[in-house]
Amino acid sequence: RLFSSASSSTLTHGDAASAHGDGDGVVDVNPPRGTRDFPPEEMRLRTWLFDQFREVSRLMAFEEVDFPVLESEALFIRKAGEEITQQLYNFEDKGGRRVVLRPEITPSLARLVIKQGKSVSLPLKWFTIGQCWRYERMTRGRRREHYQWNMDIFGVPKVRAEAELLQAIVLLFQRLGITSSDVGIRVSSRKVLQAVLNVYSIPEHLFTEVCVIVDKLGKLTREEIEKELMSTGLSSEAVQGIIEVLSLKSLSKLEEVLGSGVEAVADLKKLFSFAEQYGYADWICFDASVVRGLAYYTGIVFEAFDIEGKLRAICGGGRYDRLLSTFGSKDIPACGFGFGDAVIVELLKEKGLLPDMSRQIDDIVFPLDEELEGPASSIASSLRKKGRAVDLVEDKRLKWVFKHAERINASRLILVGNSEWERGMVRVKILSTREEFEIKAGELE
Numbered sequence: 001r002l003f004s005s006a007s008s009s010t011l012t013h014g015d016a017a018s019a020h021g022d023g024d025g026v027v028d029v030n031p032p033r034g035t036r037d038f039p040p041e042e043m044r045l046r047t048w049l050f051d052q053f054r055e056v057s058r059l060m061a062f063e064e065v066d067f068p069v070l071e072s073e074a075l076f077i078r079k080a081g082e083e084i085t086q087q088l089y090n091f092e093d094k095g096g097r098r099v100v101l102r103p104e105i106t107p108s109l110a111r112l113v114i115k116q117g118k119s120v121s122l123p124l125k126w127f128t129i130g131q132c133w134r135y136e137r138m139t140r141g142r143r144r145e146h147y148q149w150n151m152d153i154f155g156v157p158k159v160r161a162e163a164e165l166l167q168a169i170v171l172l173f174q175r176l177g178i179t180s181s182d183v184g185i186r187v188s189s190r191k192v193l194q195a196v197l198n199v200y201s202i203p204e205h206l207f208t209e210v211c212v213i214v215d216k217l218g219k220l221t222r223e224e225i226e227k228e229l230m231s232t233g234l235s236s237e238a239v240q241g242i243i244e245v246l247s248l249k250s251l252s253k254l255e256e257v258l259g260s261g262v263e264a265v266a267d268l269k270k271l272f273s274f275a276e277q278y279g280y281a282d283w284i285c286f287d288a289s290v291v292r293g294l295a296y297y298t299g300i301v302f303e304a305f306d307i308e309g310k311l312r313a314i315c316g317g318g319r320y321d322r323l324l325s326t327f328g329s330k331d332i333p334a335c336g337f338g339f340g341d342a343v344i345v346e347l348l349k350e351k352g353l354l355p356d357m358s359r360q361i362d363d364i365v366f367p368l369d370e371e372l373e374g375p376a377s378s379i380a381s382s383l384r385k386k387g388r389a390v391d392l393v394e395d396k397r398l399k400w401v402f403k404h405a406e407r408i409n410a411s412r413l414i415l416v417g418n419s420e421w422e423r424g425m426v427r428v429k430i431l432s433t434r435e436e437f438e439i440k441a442g443e444l445e
């Protein structure tokens with residue numbers, strides 16, 4: 001009697017119970033708050049999605065890298081009031097070190113680039129798929145972990161790098177069956193905001209803080225944004241100027257307001273002409289309100305969104321040319337994006353684009369009698385060595401085996417029975433055609 005029938009969510013072990021030290025022997029079978037298990041069906045969907053991420057990374061000639069989920073807290077201490085650094089999943093380890101479960105990937109990438117130093121030749125194009133964490137009061141019931149696909153380019157100062165990243169995002173959407181009428185990518189540059197702050201001669205140090213505040217446009221009301229901007233000390237005319245420019249949706253209007261010599265306008269014009277060459281111009285649009293909420297962006301920023309506007313951003317990224325110097329290193333120009341595993345799945349569900357996630361097996365091998373278990377094992381073994389996925393089934397009635405074959409979409413059912421085995425034969429049933437025949441065991445492949 002391993003598990004009591006007490007209730008679905010608790011296990012009552014025998015002597016193991018006391019091992020849990022809580023005396024009443026009840027462990028909660030649910031994963032920690034805000035985290036997910038991946039049982040087989042969900043894991044097949046996740047594996048399928050991550051395989052799409054990997055395939056696009058391969059097409060773009062990016063190299064895979066990986067990092068510990070555990071990082072020093074120092075890597076993520078930033079003063080700009082970002083949500084992501086106010087929700088650090090941080091703690092002190094048994095050695096008294098301040099550590100975190102990483103909330104994002106980019107700082108780890110920067111750390112490795114610095115560590116690799118002279119031994120890597122630029123440009124670097126790296127990707128990873130990793131779990132990221134946040135600790136927020138469960139009041140909002142939001143998840144505390146998700147997986148992110150990150151693509152980053154180090155050592156390319158010009159917008160050609162951002163154009164490459166945008167192609168990766170569009171390729172991914174196209175592979176999933178998503179079109180430019182389902183999803184758009186809003187593109188802008190933080191240099192737009194920089195130009196506006198210069199007009200009002202606002203000091204440099206406010207730049208990051210203002211970016212984090214205006215990133216909440218669309219989440220907070222205009223009044224709340226104005227209030228937060230005023231609280232940084234900005235004049236009301238500066239606040240109005242910022243909000244007016246950030247609501248521009250046309251590059252030519254922006255040029256009128258800022259003037260044509262402004263770097264932001266030149267960068268964006270170049271990026272939009274690249275988009276024509278790559279063939280994804282219909283996927284992107286200029287939207288000055290895009291600033292993204294991470295403190296370290298310095299140039300082009302972008303985010304993909306569902307055109308119906310029901311979901312949060314699907315992915316986002318931008319240029320971060322000054323991140324390495326915040327870790328005490330020489331700066332290397334860089335840009336990248338993060339693509340989460342949650343919103344995209346919601347979008348695929350909505351669009352009816354989720355792939356069929358049922359199992360698929362090549363062969364089921366089944367001994368009809370107990371003393372044929374040995375021969376069945378050797379048949380299964382030789383088929384596996386030939387690359388066939390084989391489910392060796394035992395201690396089951398034949399009726400169960402036929403149902404099981406349907407359930408796991410087996411291609412063939414191989415029955416090992418006495419009368420055939422005496423003649424060195426086995427019975428093969430092709431499940432798609434119901435065709436049935438005998439074959440020498442040695443000739444199976």
Ligand SMILES: CC(=O)Nc1cnc2ccccc2c1
Nearest residue numbers: 132133134143144145146342
């Ligand atoms: C929709 C979703 O799961 N978002 C999510 C979940 N967990 C996170 C953890 C860290 C940083 C961002 C995160 C974002």
